[in-house]
Amino acid sequence: MNYGIVIFPSKKLQDLANSYRKRYDPHYALIPPHLTLRNVFSTDDDGHIKEIADKLRNIAKKYDPFNLKAYKISSFQPVNNVIYFKVDSNPELEGLHNDMHGPEFLGLEPEYAFVPHITVAQKLSNDEHSDVYGSLRMMGIDHEEIVDRFHLLYQLENGSWTVYETFRLGKD
Template structure:
């Protein structure tokens, strides 16, 4: 049986609550159960769960904590109905983590090229996407990325499996 794992950078407080409120306002109920995060990898894994998790731990141990700064809302439209906050700083480190995570134990299958960002709204009516982009045109926030979170889909839903410190 094939499972999917996710590796994300969680957003710490106090920004988590503000982002969660924006996601709920503009992204609707579908964003509610998912805490604000920056995805590093979301895909299926090969071999065993332990081998995939060990690879995530090894990659995380080699990356020092770094600062992520989020900026004004942008959109992927017309390619994809998504409004997101771009990384003004920290994108290079996210790219490095993404590339290192895609080693032998992890397989990545995506219809889109990797682009570090924080999703605010997706797959909602155009007026909600427009409102999100306009309403978050002045956003600027920064936080320290000092851990990644490892999720699995065993059991059919996303489950937090492990918090892994960087460095």
Template sequence: MPGIGQSGASPAPSPESLGVIISMPPALAEELGQWRETFAGSGASAVPAHITLVSGRAKGSWAEAAEHVRTIAREASPFTISLRGTGTFAPVSDVVFLKLDAGVEECVDLHARLLDGPLEHLVEFGFHPHLTIAHDLDQPAMERAETALADFGAELEVSSIGLYDYSHGGWALREELPLGGGLS
């Protein structure tokens, strides 16, 4: 899964590179993938829609970082995210995203707790939970994305987080970790 970083950025490939994300339920992922293809073409859905919690690397060993992510997942509770409308990071970054109406505090808390350990977040911008719809496209495509999804709304239950590593030239899911220690 290339490009799981916030705002389309991804850390430099290394054995210690890791990402922690919230995946979308299959039906919502398919719908959002179709929207992304509308704006950026057929390659846009190669990276499924997600919310990035950490895009970075292990400060020490992968094993220590992975165990830390497992611990945070076990200690966290499932929560609801509500996606409502669009926003943009322009002119700082050419990104159009779906805004989180509910679930922001939980995402910010998870992000902070994940970084309170052997993980580094390697994105040049501050953490702002969002779901990228379009990035690095020409201005007309960015404007179409922002306008077309301005009234978009969806809710999802977050019951797990995905732990990814960067290997063999792309992002790969290592573990889907249930929140609260339950089954995902």
């Protein structure tokens, strides 16, 4: 089974992202807008996922709630035609990401450098990417909120994602 670890932003930011995603993101119906902390990984062992959940509980205790700031529209082009809300990196986000990629977790190095973001458009043709990116950049984004949890998700047979467990940040 496939799993992933994400932060779901507030409804306000999700609504804004979805106003674009419903037109420009083919994954719109499969998962709400999110910031990925750990890309997809697989395990079919119930004991192993419970062990991973225990490790995530311990990681969550290490970090206090933090400020998430989405501050501009950006793109991964020319690597791929993804347009996203860029999220300001901070020690908590970096720490969460690093802990979830460390040797004591699953130990797999991330495929790409960590760029905190919330995808709003993907799998666009070059022309479509250029048009959409140009118009979104003119509108911009300036959003801040407090994040106090992250989620372990699993993928259903139809390709959609649902929460396996939620982890609250902080010592309590």
